[in-house]
Amino acid sequence: MKAPLNRKVYVVGYDAATALGSTFESTWQRALRGEAGFRRVTRCQTTSRSNVVGEIPDWDPLADGHIETREARNWNADFVFLTMVLCRRALADAGLVMDDETAPRTACLIGSALNGSDALRIAIQNYTRHGATKVSPYLLPNLCANLPAGKAGMQLGFTGPIFSPQGACASGNHAIALGARMIRDGDCDFVIAGGVETCLIPEIIQGFANMWATIKVEPGDRAHGDPAQASRPYSIDRKGFVLAEGAGALVLAAEERVKTLGLTPKAEVVGVGWSSDAHHFTLPHKPTIIRAMAEAIDDAGLTAADIPHVNAHGTSTPKGDKVEVECLRAIFGNDLQRVTVTANKSQIGHTLGAAAAIEAALGIEAMRRGILLPTANHIPDPDLADVDVVPNAARRHTYEHFLSNAFGFGGTNCCIVFRGV
Template identity: 35%
Template sequence: MAQRVVVTGMGVVTSLGSDIRTFWNNLLAGKSGVSRIEAFDTSDYTTKIAAEIKNWDPEAYGLDKKNARKMDRFVQFAAAASLMALKDSGLEIGSNAESDRVGVSVGSGIGGLGTWEEQHSLLLERGPRRVSPFFIPMMIANMASGQISMITGAKGPNTTTVTACATGTHSIGDSFRMIQRGDADAMICGGAEATVRPMAMAGFCSMRAMSTRNDEPEKASRPFDVDRDGFVMGEGSGVLILESLEHALGRGAHIYAEVIGYGMSGDAYDMVEPDPDGAARCMARAIKDAGIAPEEIGYINAHGTSTPVGDKSETTAIKTTFGDHAYKLAVSSTKSMTGHLLGAAGGIEAVILALTLQNGVIAPTINLDRQDPELDLDYVPNAPRKADIRTALSNSFGFGGHNATVIMRKYEA
């Protein structure tokens, strides 16, 4: 019989706050984390805004100064969020949890882009001998999971998923599976990203994928609004501690929510354009995996990136999956406040899902001033909503047609 899996700890690094209470309060207040980019000169960029983390200091989050220098920014974010999540959970590796029964799966959609840029500049300006010997181990996407295991002593399953913007949700879902089948008692899982960088911003600008509402940064991310003009880049990390219910109860852990379903699918359609059929299959598989009826879902934290094509595709997929029940669901996109954290989005949004179930409040979709008439669901516009949600779903969809869905419900003994 498969193990039941619960959420016992969470950690976040975001532009809305890098602790759970501040982050949640800012979400419910409808605060935007988007502002003008300060990390580099954006004069020649069509998009000059992002949900950027200002004044980042890894030492303030428990990271050793010397070791932090050997980490790309995305790894620092991941390690900081993981240490927060472990502290929140009360899980002590080597004390109340055996080290070889705790694993790590923290993915990244792009990895160490900042390190790549800096070392490439050194190569061009000063030659190959000046490239750092730490370049490769700092840059590769699996180093978040690797460093987390070294810092925490977690010796169980250690893996990294790279599925673009579906990465965080795949990492959580795969960790759910590992615990279900008995490969681990607990998993440190989620996503991290640090792509508010010249190359990433230039690439997405060239695609015309991002909002150019530079004069009103806080209003730029506006999912489902008729005036949406693209997504807003975000950065940070969201990490959860998943445990088998038996292990969590055995140490008297606080339980935020229970993970009950996971689905994934491929569009087999286009490099960047989503196919609503793929998203619908993904949600349907997660619902089947959870062993519930579609009508039991009360809330969806949407992928909802604020792109004209993406929001329409997801809305179509929700209608396909839920039929008439789609109009009874609450659907919100918290990317309207956090920006789009790419590979970290699923981690952040899984944290939000658990907090929604625990607190009975749905975070809103802000900047939804004029709902697109083609998008006719209940997107919880502009203000939080009290609701006794029992079961909720989170979607993540990535370039390449990668789709991932996780379902959580309120914990009941």
């Protein structure tokens, strides 16, 4: 194999759809105001007490104008169209046009934790109610993890590598990390990297509830009358994450192509650290999480003293938040009090495989604008009092780097350091 080119990698565009808004701009504006986008589920009917979720408001893929009605009948896994729309909008934000020069050098890596679960549910219902011949011949393509990227390529014209990094709730960071490595080494010049999740079906909602991962909103809980308060990372009364749908796509580009095409860099991907726990299928493991953080900082050529801000995994689970803070204490030591920590899931919920990609886009935009986005719904926990979680309101702050954390089921960890430009 050829020697790697060791090129710098920049983020030149992004877009997102979240519980705060169906576009990045609408998401950003509400995040800046400290709002949270949660409500009782309308996508399906469920008897679960974990019925407060994050739904993308006003989401209609046909309204985008680039998808035909006939397509919508065949492709009933919502993550397919969500990916197609997000990839197109991210390329537009980057100003990157697919042509004979750029298309063969553009890859697409979109991760997901649960893939086309909604399509499988429809097929099972059709099979049990109407018989075997009513199972769609499109079922298997609807379940394939790489199909959303493939459909985006068919629409947009890029012909570089496409695949789906499967890192559970760290999938978005895995996509960014792998894409950055591919560009660095010369495998491609551009990568659309991100994650997508359309998980709001009764079985998934109930499954998370039965494993006590998501919050059960009972009478007396502050979210019972106001669902927006359901996700509260690092708060003393945190009770579990809020399950949410969403997607995020970032466009990465090699340094010399940024210059030759006149693209605008928004941030540089400077460090990647990844590990696996070999410990438990859901419980976080401090030694390997600490190693992933430390290796990301070291890969960036930095020390912990150079990191002023962390975009945390911050799910709002009692155990997960506590362990993440303990890991931050191990990394930063007595210096932790000067480090700010934001948990975007307090506003957008936990979008599983899409989470890290959305959070990367929000983190980069915040760094560019000299803003710290808040950790919403925060009531202090005395055991975590040494951490500045930017409680409840955005704050002006200038900084050059941030560390973005993502951890997933199966004990997979991926941390990335971004540098401002």
